[in-house]
Amino acid sequence: MLAILLLPEFSELEAALALEAARRLEYPAYTVAKGRKGTPALAGSVWTPTYAFPAAPPPKALLIPGARRPDRMAQDPAYLAFLQEIWEGVEAVFLGFNAHLFLAEAGRLPTRVVAPGEVAQALTKQGYQVADGSFHREAKVYTTLGGLSLLKALEDWAQKAIEL
Template sequence: MLAVLLLPEFSELEAALLLEAARRLGLSAYTVAKGRKGTPALAGSVWTPTYAFPAAPPPRALLIPGARRPARMAQDPTYLDFLAAHWEGLEAVFLGYNAHLFLAEAGRLPSPVAAGAEVGEALRAQGYALLARPFARTGKVYGTAGGLALLSAFADWVGKKVAL
């Protein structure tokens, strides 16, 4: 089961990409956010999450799409509690274009990590080692450059090519 964590002003492209990939592979997927009210996305849409944190079933994998100011959300104890409650049971965590900053602020970003150029520079300044690849797995965390690199990372995890 794939959970897509909707941070405020998340990338709907990244969220939709893996939701569709999961659907095509017959995997269960859902969206989750702090509350059940609509969550605004970067391109102006508003998504109503399937679950609020307390009611979300335990996922096997978690996608954190890129978002505006993702590190700020990791300062909210509610987000940290959700992450802590599910972290040990997760097989994979997929990071969108700048979601690395959320996981770094939460103290759960491994090093080395793959990231896009702009995010990579911010991570390098924080002492993280970077891998020059579109995606790479370190432990359970798939760092990616975002966008279509998420699809490649997801295909790596499921062990199947994902045709969209």
């Protein structure tokens, strides 16, 4: 199962892209958030997650879309507990356009990453090495430039092309 973590003010594009990619791969996917109430997205929509943290089934992979101020959510004990609970069981973690900041704040971002513009600058200041490319895999973490580069990272993990 692919879990898509909905941080407050998340990127609908990246979440929808992941759900559609999973559907095309015939791979089960669900959305998960801190609670079951609606989660606001960047473009103004509100999504109701499939599961809240305590009820979510263990995922095989986790995708975190970019969001407004994602590093702040990594200071919330509920998000950290969810990450701790699932971390060992996931084989891949995919990061949207700035979700790197969430994983960095949580202390789980690998030292070598791919990141866009301002995110790359912020990570470089924190001592991370920024590589070239649209995505980079280090251990189980796929860092990406966000948007359609998430699709390329999912294809790499699935070892199968995803036709949209």
